Amino acid sequence: MIPSVLRCSEAGCGTEVPRDYRGYSCPVCGNLLQAVPNPGPLSPEQLKKNWRERRASNAPLDTSGVWRFREYLPDCPADAVVTLAEGNVPLLAGQKTADYAGARHLWFKHLGWNPTGSFKDLGMTVAVTEARRQGAETVACASTGNTAASMAAYAARANLRARVYLPKGGASMQKLAQALDFGAETQYVDGNFDDALRVLMAEADTGIYFLNSINPFRIEGQKTAIFHLMDQLDWRAPDYIVLPGGNLGNSAAFGKAIEELAAIGLMNPIPRLVIVQARGSNALVRTVESGGSELQVVTDPQTMATAIRIGNPRSWKKALRALRFTGGIVMDVDDADIMAAKQVLGRDGIGSEPASATTLAGIRHLIADGRMDPEARVVAFLTGHALKDTDSILNARRGDA
Numbered sequence: 001m002i003p004s005v006l007r008c009s010e011a012g013c014g015t016e017v018p019r020d021y022r023g024y025s026c027p028v029c030g031n032l033l034q035a036v037p038n039p040g041p042l043s044p045e046q047l048k049k050n051w052r053e054r055r056a057s058n059a060p061l062d063t064s065g066v067w068r069f070r071e072y073l074p075d076c077p078a079d080a081v082v083t084l085a086e087g088n089v090p091l092l093a094g095q096k097t098a099d100y101a102g103a104r105h106l107w108f109k110h111l112g113w114n115p116t117g118s119f120k121d122l123g124m125t126v127a128v129t130e131a132r133r134q135g136a137e138t139v140a141c142a143s144t145g146n147t148a149a150s151m152a153a154y155a156a157r158a159n160l161r162a163r164v165y166l167p168k169g170g171a172s173m174q175k176l177a178q179a180l181d182f183g184a185e186t187q188y189v190d191g192n193f194d195d196a197l198r199v200l201m202a203e204a205d206t207g208i209y210f211l212n213s214i215n216p217f218r219i220e221g222q223k224t225a226i227f228h229l230m231d232q233l234d235w236r237a238p239d240y241i242v243l244p245g246g247n248l249g250n251s252a253a254f255g256k257a258i259e260e261l262a263a264i265g266l267m268n269p270i271p272r273l274v275i276v277q278a279r280g281s282n283a284l285v286r287t288v289e290s291g292g293s294e295l296q297v298v299t300d301p302q303t304m305a306t307a308i309r310i311g312n313p314r315s316w317k318k319a320l321r322a323l324r325f326t327g328g329i330v331m332d333v334d335d336a337d338i339m340a341a342k343q344v345l346g347r348d349g350i351g352s353e354p355a356s357a358t359t360l361a362g363i364r365h366l367i368a369d370g371r372m373d374p375e376a377r378v379v380a381f382l383t384g385h386a387l388k389d390t391d392s393i394l395n396a397r398r399g400d401a
């Protein structure tokens, strides 16, 4: 459970604000805020036992693969939770994908197999629950599409108005259609995701509750993907956890989960986090290469993996912390790598949208370059369903038929 304050994520600052604070960043130093869980008196062994037993329970909160881990989530009465039974996705062994990457022990955790087809549902169940708890009437986000679709679905369940800001030409039609289907108001912004986020934050008044990943409650929900993974692995940590990086909220969430589980002895050894960006949208790669003290913004981000076409990632400092804590790696892959890897995922019967395929492309490069042991135990997170972006498939196949 999380007490009624949020704390600045900058270690040297530590300023605390009330849980209802709507500023999203620290009023003293401007860094992002984060929730600090207080899991209570249970031992790690008892926590593991609870989490495992809840898998077999039909109680509404236990059927959510997010709220099952509620000792580490914001305190909330069970009947106030907004859930679509998200989070219950399997761990799949790689077959042709493993051969393609040269990895002997490769698994995929496909968060695209969530209710709206992306990992965003894990964060939205927590953050929309919080929006309603705080009495919000309208929720809003800027999005390359998946956040929009997910927010719209959870807002519909919670009877909240949903407003989404999409970059013109930068979100697939499937994602737009989902947001419309769930009743969201949509607005196109000239420019890219970073422009859409700027417009949203400038326009919004205090009556609107923001649901981009600067919202610390989103991070709390997304971090449970790692708790769930560890339960599936019988608490034997993999050597590597690999995920795509865009606005870097998910990287922040995974890093936070690894730290929290390590603090109670449930993350042994500490897996190395590998964040894979698209080469034309590689702000974190550039930032690390230049020493890490200032974000190296990419002013005109490009990639056909539109979900991660982002040049000014807001959670970059939290992502850097995750890399440092885990001895992690940040890398980039080009669009040809992404599309080649995506096709192999399809041949494995798994499928994904392009942004997710960065992970397989990244693993292949790391092994080929000798930076990753082929014997390592590797878990790659896939973040969006194949049907999220069918143009990317059809365009790649034009002329094949």
Ligand code: F0G
Residues within 6 Å of the ligand: 118, 142, 143, 144, 145, 146, 147, 148, 193, 213, 244, 245, 246, 247, 248, 249, 250, 251, 307, 308, 353, 355, 356, 383, 384
């Ligand atoms: N994969 C998919 C399928 C995504 O939709 C996103 C982000 C990411 C990876 C990157 O995650 O931003 O936490 O680093 N999509 C956002 C959106 C930006 O608006 O749907 P991140």
